[in-house]
Amino acid sequence: MQTIWKRLNDASPSKLRGLVGVDSRIEQINKLLSTVPSDVRTIGIWGMGGIGKTTIAGAFYDSFSSQYEGHHFLQNIRQESEKGRLNDLRDELLSKLLEEQNLRVGTPHIPTFIRDRLCQKKVLLVLDDVNDVRQFQHLIEVPLIGAGSVVVVTSRDKQVLKNVADEIYEVEELNYREALQLFSMNAFKETEPQKGYMELSITAINYAKGNPLALRVLGSFLFSRERQFWESQLNEIGSFPELNISDLLRIGFDTLRDNNTKSIFLDIACFFRGHQVDFVKRILDGCGFKTDIGFRVLIDRCLIKISDDKVEMHDLLQEMALDVVRKESLDELGRQSRLWSPKDVYQVLTNNLVRFIYPKVFHFLCNAIWLY
């Protein structure tokens, strides 16, 4: 069996980058694409959170972008759209596709001179995490780009993709072999489980249900831990009545050993996702946290990652973190350590009634009570 493992591993070019099962999925996307007859082909990548939609779209982009005259990968569209930054995203997209710096359109419709240039270009475009058809329509008008272009859209919402894509590729869970490999890469830094750990590893991957994010988080928190720790943790996970992916991610957080690292993680999730690393580190250092070690632990545990000098984390991990903070207090907002939603902040600020009483009034009050 081990020789088969080795051969399979050696065959995969994605192996070096810690990607598992991506090549076969790209192949399937290509097959689907070849069935679409139109000039400009739009393909949707659909699947649950943490299943690897963005990773697959990214790998697809890396493999094929050189074959197109223009290409761009637009990240976090849902998030940026919530911040009202769709126009900026479209400017970014047009600048990249037309290779012109700082192109500013400003108007809702794309001007003719840009249209004329766009329709001559064969482009590859990835729109990552779209959750509304209008985002797609705002960013790109499909008849606008040149023949032979490909648009890849990822979403958790199948309905959105049905409206915009010619074909939808549904990302499947990792199969047993892939799951064991990805888990081992995180838990042992090797492509297969260490001797004597096979059974425990199988228990672990069964819990993760083929979800790559869960496999990474689970594997990295068991990394270099003694057997006893593995057994107790896996037992505990097994006792969950209805184990889901967010429970597993939560365990990744709960088992962080010190409050320093936990606080850093929560601060990033609530406030600093997508900010420059240096900026975030400076502020958190100022708060008295040990950021060097904290960041290292969080990166090792697959809870955050640094890309383009920015601190990033997976949506599901952020949701888990926000949930941790929300659960600090279910009834009273002010008992929460961090507030980020405008509604909550507004409520706290406007209900935080404190009156300033001057001494004379204070003495009057005391006398009044004494007499009473």
Added chain:
Amino acid sequence: MQYGCTSKFKILLKHCFSFPCFQGTGKVEGIFLDVSKIRTEKVEGMFLDVSEKREIELTSTAFARMYKLRLLKIYNSAAGDKCTVHLPSGLESLSHELRYLHWDGYPLTSLPCNFRPQNLVELNLSSSKVEKLWREDQVF
């Protein structure tokens, strides 16, 4: 006075004694009386995006009891729009624990007089009306 009955007085007194305000000189100049419905002592970080609500008016003591507040950002994510938080009666206090203060369009000409900026690592008061950050005799 609106607080007429004994039990309310007792509550008031309790609060009075628990939150006295000492100014720089050490002399008691007044007392913060807390009648809030929401406790805020635990808040360490607060980011407010005002793009949904155009105009917000806060009382001068909006941040008075957030002793632990280390991160405060008030901003408008909608490009081009200004941040409009009004403080018609000024601002009484800000947490001494503040490390990060970012307030686009801060509406006053100075920070609260008892604010101690020693711990700040990042201060951003862009498009604000600030003329003077703190008094000369405040030790930085």
